Amino acid sequence: MIFVKAAPGDTSDSVIRKFTKKVINEGLLLELKRKEFYQKPSEVKKEAKKEIERRKRARRRARARM
Secondary structure, eight states, X not given: OOOOOOOTTOOHHHHHHHHHHHHHHHTHHHHHHHHSXXXXXXXXXXXXHHHHHHHHHHHHHHXXXX
């Protein structure tokens, strides 16, 4: 659960902005989108492998630039 305390003098807009930042930082929206539809375990594994390969390629590109 995400809580945002409004400091004295905070406007409603600033409190909403703080809340939005917390939601994004905690990855709540990404998790909700991911859980929206059922994924078979094989699909989950396939996506995890794909993500690992993407990170490896990014590291290789970063090393090549140096």
